Amino acid sequence: MKEKIKVHIADDHMILIEGIIAMLNTDKEIKVVGYSLTGMQVLDWFEKNNADILVLDINMPELDGIEVLKRFNKKKGHQRIIMLSSYDDVKLVKELTTYGADGFISKTCAGEHIIKAIKSVYNNTPYFSDDIKEGLFNLAIGQNVADGSKPESKATSSLTDRELEVLKLVAQEFSTQEMANQLLLSVNTVETYRKSLLKKLNVKNAVGLAMYAVKHKII
Template sequence: MKDKIYVHVADDHKILIEGIIAVINTDKEIEISGYSLTGKEVVDWFDNKNNKADVLILDITMPVLDGFEVLKHFNKKGIFLNVIILSSYDDIKIVQEMLKLGCKGYITKNNAGEHIVDAVKAVANGEQYFSNDIKNILLKSITSKNIAVGDTPNSFLIDTLTEREIEVLKLITKEFSSTEIADVLNIAISTVETYRKKLLKKLNVKNSVGLAMYAVKNNIV
């Protein structure tokens, strides 16, 4: 009923890649179209237009570029991949950061074998997939606030803020006026006002309150 699912695997341990290939080869629907041992290789592989993959299985700890940097790179380029994080980290902060960066699945290495095929099929199908331990820590993290809300899909694809813009934005949320921000950052008030204008435009909000609300919604503060 549908084409094969092509998968690219990235992990700095060759043996783990071989394991994943072995597992995935047991399923006729899925095929490995490439693999990488460093983040740099991943980026380069996808830069080549001849290479294509429906799903990227991505380790976090890798030489040259780590998993975070790889996703940031793709986000910046506006490249939208179905990414499954395969990591031994089960720290909530890391999982959240990866979700913010747009990953669609997250499985831990402990029980990768039993999950990998299902995970690949799920994310290739536009769904999300988490291994049970990740599910648990995600649920635990749900408190009385800041519940996940289905936003504009892939809203990370919009205008990326520069470091300085984020710096200004953070100070705005701390109730600083332009004068005070200029003081703290040692720049002219006019410059701060330039940043305010850029922020308003990039984030498409009406005023400083909108900036603050954006910052909150997007975990910038």
């Protein structure tokens, strides 16, 4: 009998982790060897231990799955990573694959997909759950395919400190005037940052900024 596939699970919901463990343990070829509730825990765990597969939730407080993925990639061994997405982070898929994600499953799909995904990526075959595929398809036919994602995500981390501050405040319903007071800046200056953000993030208005902040866990 060959060795079992060693899996580590990261999600901020203990209940979900327990559920996945219970499910995975019904499969003879898979063994859960650890879990983490935060991004930091994941990195810590992999300092001292190892697993073949990391099932990684995108949405976690503090250090989110995206950030973990990025840091992981740098010193990546032979581990494969499956991203768990809570809402449809379809736009992120392309970007995250470049960072080394090997599979995507949405939490809304049945648990058996996790087992499928694990076995698939373990055999070097990327796995995408059906709704992710569908989302990608819709994205492709709905708008231009070969543009947005790249420059948009490229800009993602190219925000300056001030821009980031303003972005956070915008997403908290503050007006330009209020932000100026809070940051001890001129209203004009805050407006400049706002304009810069609109352009960089390629959104139409403050709502777009707020949604961006949510998606990227800036707030």
